[in-house]
Amino acid sequence: MILYDYVLSASCYKVRLMAALLDIPITLKAVNFHPEKQHKSPEMLRLNAAGTLPVLVDGDVILVQSADMLRHLVTPKNAGWLGDNPAQTEKWLDFASRLNASLGMARLHDVLMFDADIDQVRCDGVAQLRQLEEWLTEQRFDGMTFLTGAAPTIADIACFPNAALAEDGGVSLDPYPSIRLWMRAIRSLPGFIEMPGIHRLHELSPAPARPE
Amino acid sequence: MPARVDGQDLAIWRAASGQTHVWGDRCPHRGMRLSRGFVRGETLACIYHGWQYGNDGGCTQIPAHPNLVPPKTICATTYACAEYSGVIWVALQTTTQVCRSFPGQAAVRSLAIKASAEKVMEYFSGADTGVVCVGGTNDIALALQPIDATHCTAHALASVSADRKEVSRWLESQRRSIELDLA
Ligand code: FES
Numbered sequence: 154m155i156l157y158d159y160v161l162s163a164s165c166y167k168v169r170l171m172a173a174l175l176d177i178p179i180t181l182k183a184v185n186f187h188p189e190k191q192h193k194s195p196e197m198l199r200l201n202a203a204g205t206l207p208v209l210v211d212g213d214v215i216l217v218q219s220a221d222m223l224r225h226l227v228t229p230k231n232a233g234w235l236g237d238n239p240a241q242t243e244k245w246l247d248f249a250s251r252l253n254a255s256l257g258m259a260r261l262h263d264v265l266m267f268d269a270d271i272d273q274v275r276c277d278g279v280a281q282l283r284q285l286e287e288w289l290t291e292q293r294f295d296g297m298t299f300l301t302g303a304a305p306t307i308a309d310i311a312c313f314p315n316a317a318l319a320e321d322g323g324v325s326l327d328p329y330p331s332i333r334l335w336m337r338a339i340r341s342l343p344g345f346i347e348m349p350g351i352h353r354l355h356e357l358s359p360a361p362a363r364p365e
Numbered sequence: 366m367p368a369r370v371d372g373q374d375l376a377i378w379r380a381a382s383g384q385t386h387v388w389g390d391r392c393p394h395r396g397m398r399l400s401r402g403f404v405r406g407e408t409l410a411c412i413y414h415g416w417q418y419g420n421d422g423g424c425t426q427i428p429a430h431p432n433l434v435p436p437k438t439i440c441a442t443t444y445a446c447a448e449y450s451g452v453i454w455v456a457l458q459t460t461t462q463v464c465r466s467f468p469g470q471a472a473v474r475s476l477a478i479k480a481s482a483e484k485v486m487e488y489f490s491g492a493d494t495g496v497v498c499v500g501g502t503n504d505i506a507l508a509l510q511p512i513d514a515t516h517c518t519a520h521a522l523a524s525v526s527a528d529r530k531e532v533s534r535w536l537e538s539q540r541r542s543i544e545l546d547l548a
Pocket of ligand 1: 393394395397411412413414415416520547
């Protein structure tokens, strides 16, 4: 499986993270999204006419939507990652694409100087974070750590990156304790990998030995 | 975790022993946020260069100089704090005031509101004590954390037998009308 990848992209990270959690090897092909706009090169456009990243190629299958890639990575052996309630999972996958349009865009504006109505996208992002906070709080009352239940699904992985990177787009996560707990739970999953701006939980690894 | 009280940025952390600490959110090394750090046993480690601080705020270890005993002068700003019914209180100045306790009530959730603590107090026509007692069947009380002129956080408590989802949804609706009032 080949992932055409850009290290700073939240959507590419979703796919890298899912593959890491499922312990599925993927070959990364780095695409210079910024500043070279390599994703709009003739070779990349032949693969994905929309000129977006990520692109996942598995034999004859070419996927250009990150949600489809997450579904594709889940095998019958790991079917729990699709969730027990497909409608719920779909709802949160849809929410993830709205986070990408709000917080994701605010971050692209601040970090890569994209053109955006920054006040509007930040305002949309805050409204969505409040929704997420309310839902995760209720889940916590029911003893559920993740979006659709006690175990994580592709919906959590889809929503996680743009929420975790909100501060890169000028939106503070300080007001959302339930979101922060949920993010800690995701960062505690075995196989979790980092990206620039999202680090692992250092307290989970042993303290480095003091030299004598 | 981070919190802002009266314009002061704070780092709140709980040591492995369960003790809570409230410190200024500035690492004495380069001034980065301590609330981004992580807890190891009884120390808080700064995420940036790994300096560690013990219970009294004093620096206990500098990874880049493992054999150095850090001088006593390297110390985080510490504040007095206390915990009652799941609410952590902090005193930014020396005070003789005793903390409010909430017998029969338990913490439900904390909700950020785009309005000053005074405005929220006014909305509930509460006395200016920092705590609004809403009462009702769920016996709700709000401890208001002033942040700045346009923000506060309401820490909601309710009767231990309350339906927490109902309280949470009620809070959301109150926030909507408080913020609409000010719009
Ligand atoms: S800023 Fe905290 S250790 Fe350097």
